[in-house]
Amino acid sequence: MKVESIFITGVGQTKYGKLEGQSLSSLIYEAASMTLLDASIARSQIDAIVISNLASNRFNDQQNLTALCADVLGLSGTPAFRTGASSASGAAAIQQAVMMVKSGMFDNVLVIGVELMNQVPTDVSTSILANSTHPWEQEQGITIPALAAMCTRLNMIHNGLTREQLALVAVKNHKNALLNPLAHFHHKKVTIEDVMNSPIIADPLRLYDFSPRSDGAAAIIISSGKSVKKFCEQPIRITGIGAATDVFAYMDRENLMSLDATRLAAERALKTAGMTQKEIDILEVHDAFTPLELVNLEDMCFFERGSAGKALEEGITEREGQLPVNVSGGLKAKGHPVGATGIGQVLELTLQLRNEAGKRQVPGVETGLAHAIGGFGNNVFVTILSRT
């Protein structure tokens, strides 16, 4: 079934980074207010809220985010849902909102993602994040970075992936983030040497192969065609959504070198959009670890197996290249406030398609694809946008 007549009518986000002195409420308020302003929509026209977050009950002692969110925004009374799928929660929330509007029950759904994870000590947030793996993996002390390291090593052995290519993902995405004033690493240029000399976390992956722990919030408004005619000057169309899960424990999967849920979610999204890979102009790809950008581009068939690294070396995925990837800076350098991340990706594409991305604008983009992962390839959500 096609996703027809579903639009993004407003976007807004906070700075990503270690945000001191902020609360869940202040972040939600800032991102949502900007979004309402961007859409030129009155609060009273928002008829439902979907909130995305990983673990506010552990990071912030707050479990009741639907109530908090409606209250902070002066929208008490409005139906509110919390939707998630581990680190792909923001993307899951968008897809739920798309279906809520498509069902005809709601016309304008405000989707907000938030994470405030730097107010607990690093060992606490590490233990919280570790709870995303299979119980047997947890028992053995296997973490997601360790799984990523195994997947990376296999790709180095069998698919020609090089250590330098991984470093180059970080270099590219940090370079892109220099042009994104809201990025966590807006001011941090990174060289290949910086990455190669950073401490080993899970061999062969080093510190600079990983995204940071960011605080931040991002929001968008999803609207029906009926509603969009009334108030929005430059709506962006959501033309495709696709989601997929994979076998939970990594070692139980048939293929350890790729993420099958990424392949499946992308196939489904492209099918609902009635598009092929060649028609996509720009991508935001889940790069919590540098190898993921390359492996996922191959899983989604934008490049043949083992050739995404070469495409990167040739500049194809640079901002000025034929297929720009993670122009925002990606999770790697824009940052990864978990609950907000998937929404922030779609926000970046929206700005690009509206030609409002400032210094990092890619000229003439008409379509974009956002890809988000929860767990190590466990839950994948792909969303496709087009200029209307």
Place this chain on the structure above:
Amino acid sequence: MKVESIFITGVGQTKYGKLEGQSLSSLIYEAASMTLLDASIARSQIDAIVISNLASNRFNDQQNLTALCADVLGLSGTPAFRTGASSASGAAAIQQAVMMVKSGMFDNVLVIGVELMNQVPTDVSTSILANSTHPWEQEQGITIPALAAMCTRLNMIHNGLTREQLALVAVKNHKNALLNPLAHFHHKKVTIEDVMNSPIIADPLRLYDFSPRSDGAAAIIISSGKSVKKFCEQPIRITGIGAATDVFAYMDRENLMSLDATRLAAERALKTAGMTQKEIDILEVHDAFTPLELVNLEDMCFFERGSAGKALEEGITEREGQLPVNVSGGLKAKGHPVGATGIGQVLELTLQLRNEAGKRQVPGVETGLAHAIGGFGNNVFVTILSRT
């Protein structure tokens, strides 16, 4: 907009109670397997999963429930979402699934709720549950039972609610649970004296005014009309859904004697169903605390303000009465495995409408209403069912 052609095609649940030796996986598997069997549907026909849970990341060290659920059920690949709204999570998940099917994107959505909260010490689960109140309330040590006590006292002073009527809610619902073999308190008859002599928790509320901490899982399948013609002999129709939030902090609300989100959610659900209160034959009402059953029945306009207690005394809400309420035993005696609760309520109504509720069957019921609360009246979801 009306909810048309959305059906419940299968239901299943585990025993509710302190379930030793169980895991999230075993509970999910048991409830879902029974549901698939009940629907006579093949796993391959399930095209999406929605999972509901309060805090598996704190009760069970597991954050990635979408992945776990798809994996346990042999449904890896299938899109999976986690939906919640505090203690109304199960009801929120059902409403999301209804909209997913209504959107046309999916034909058969499996909705599963699970909670396994008795494997952590009571003081830990208490602190986890306490995180559902407003930050300022938390700072002051105000818990949900304390808010319920304040609301109760005000209703005793101004609306003629009596301490004995509260006890009678517990007596009625425990009596009903005696006929429900899956209830937490299947074997525990309770008298007015038992309630009145139980320890004070938050004056005037006593231990036996509260629902227990239950483990358990419940599942249902939501299907499109297209799908239902193929395989289901006795589909039950979902005719109305309504949701609402309220001002987060209780003391900030205009009226402290009722729950406005309950009124609003019920109004919305009845409107989408095109029905009035008089057309509802049976109810499952959120009675985590005994006063809630009475106050919510009044908020939903089934009884005038201050008269639900009297209706209870007259036997109107008994299983044999004109308007049976909580025939399952309610949260009070059937139990309250938080993530499963809202799904279990809809399951009970489905069994009743199918005439399959065994010894507790109410004869001739054609319509039912389920009401679920998250937080202290913060998020309310009302769902209306009809025989087709």
